[in-house]
Amino acid sequence: MMADNRRMVIGVPKEIKEQENRVALLPSAAYQLIKRGHVVVVEQNAGVGAGYPDDEYRAAGAKLATGHAEVFEQADLIVKVKEPLSSEYPLLRQGQLLFTYLHLAANRTLTEALMQSGATCIAYESVEMNRRLPLLEPMSEIAGRMSVIMGGYFLAKHNQGKGVLLGGVPGVLPGKVVVIGGGTSGVNAARMAMGLGADVTILEVDLERMRFLDITMHTAHTLYSSEASLLELLPSVDLMIGAVLVPGARAPKLINREMLRMMKPGTVFVDIAIDQGGCAETSRPTTHQAPTFFEEGVMHYCVANMPGAYARTATQALTNVTYRFIETLADYGLQEALQKQPALAKGINIIDGKLTCAPVGEAHGIEVSPLPF
Numbered sequence: 001m002m003a004d005n006r007r008m009v010i011g012v013p014k015e016i017k018e019q020e021n022r023v024a025l026l027p028s029a030a031y032q033l034i035k036r037g038h039v040v041v042v043e044q045n046a047g048v049g050a051g052y053p054d055d056e057y058r059a060a061g062a063k064l065a066t067g068h069a070e071v072f073e074q075a076d077l078i079v080k081v082k083e084p085l086s087s088e089y090p091l092l093r094q095g096q097l098l099f100t101y102l103h104l105a106a107n108r109t110l111t112e113a114l115m116q117s118g119a120t121c122i123a124y125e126s127v128e129m130n131r132r133l134p135l136l137e138p139m140s141e142i143a144g145r146m147s148v149i150m151g152g153y154f155l156a157k158h159n160q161g162k163g164v165l166l167g168g169v170p171g172v173l174p175g176k177v178v179v180i181g182g183g184t185s186g187v188n189a190a191r192m193a194m195g196l197g198a199d200v201t202i203l204e205v206d207l208e209r210m211r212f213l214d215i216t217m218h219t220a221h222t223l224y225s226s227e228a229s230l231l232e233l234l235p236s237v238d239l240m241i242g243a244v245l246v247p248g249a250r251a252p253k254l255i256n257r258e259m260l261r262m263m264k265p266g267t268v269f270v271d272i273a274i275d276q277g278g279c280a281e282t283s284r285p286t287t288h289q290a291p292t293f294f295e296e297g298v299m300h301y302c303v304a305n306m307p308g309a310y311a312r313t314a315t316q317a318l319t320n321v322t323y324r325f326i327e328t329l330a331d332y333g334l335q336e337a338l339q340k341q342p343a344l345a346k347g348i349n350i351i352d353g354k355l356t357c358a359p360v361g362e363a364h365g366i367e368v369s370p371l372p373f
């Protein structure tokens, strides 16, 4: 239960970023918060894109707001999915709590605007627990699973692919899938590809991880990741999936143009790591409207916000992991919430006009202050 009879107003604005259909709070979560004595204000149509109409929020006891600004005005705690856009900067105020994906290292204007707002900004992506980033993982899980669905679809001849069915059929060998990186998205890609009956090889550099993959991914092969291993695999691969991550850095460029020429025309390359620059020198970000392009006869799929395609699943997966933090922030307020959920501390990027996140400070050359408590 709550520490005292503190009542918080939690605001859920509709996402205004193009193509963003996710919503930050499910009606069932709104119900839980209201039951605990809080007030939830949801902007009209905020959940529609993810399949949660206003009526479901109303039935949960939430107040529906007609305007975007109205939600910001009333809320003590704003929960969102994507970072605020420029029209939202003036809506934030001193002392307000903002909990959302921020990715500030990639956006100096946003960093400065949030510092000026005086709001306390907690970034989903930097909440850290046991050296893991629990609020990022579900999106990698979705992107990993989706990479095989997209790859299999684009391998069809009418989509300009090679014409290979990943699972093969009796009497015909299955397609070959190479997954570069055996972390969260890589494992999920491998699981989907194995489920289809494809021949799967996972390239990794972390030996402990490879031991884990070897035990858990029974039919997939693991191979130490190097240029030599890639050169050996490229001529026969049908679907290649880029799922590497070096924390805090741009994705390593593991594939160059010359290597692409070794692949057969119509091979599909899904570069999940595109949000960190991509792992091929030819990768560049694409959108769901125009997801693919060809380089050296290899089809590249480089959509930077893959989970947006499955907004309902992505909303459920995201809110599964954010809810307990939202509840703790609402029940206890920031300072006490940090004691109850220490993982939140690393999530604080900005407080009281000061930047508190070292990697963001490093990225922009802005002075970093310690947390005030």
Ligand SMILES: NC(=O)c1ccc[n+]([C@@H]2O[C@H](COP(=O)([O-])OP(=O)(O)OC[C@H]3O[C@@H](n4cnc5c(N)ncnc54)[C@H](O)[C@@H]3O)[C@@H](O)[C@H]2O)c1
Pocket: 137, 139, 140, 141, 143, 180, 181, 182, 183, 184, 185, 186, 203, 204, 205, 206, 209, 225, 243, 244, 245, 246, 251, 252, 254, 271, 272, 273, 274, 275, 276, 303, 304, 305, 306, 307
């Ligand atoms: N495009 C999208 O919509 C989308 C969605 C979610 C995540 N992502 C991105 O996908 C990437 C992977 O995320 P993740 O959560 O799976 O990361 P992760 O940290 O769980 O896994 C990355 C793995 O790559 C391995 N690795 C590092 N260097 C390697 C190399 N040279 N060769 C082979 N393996 C190597 C690491 O050992 C690690 O196991 C990140 O850039 C993430 O931001 C993109």
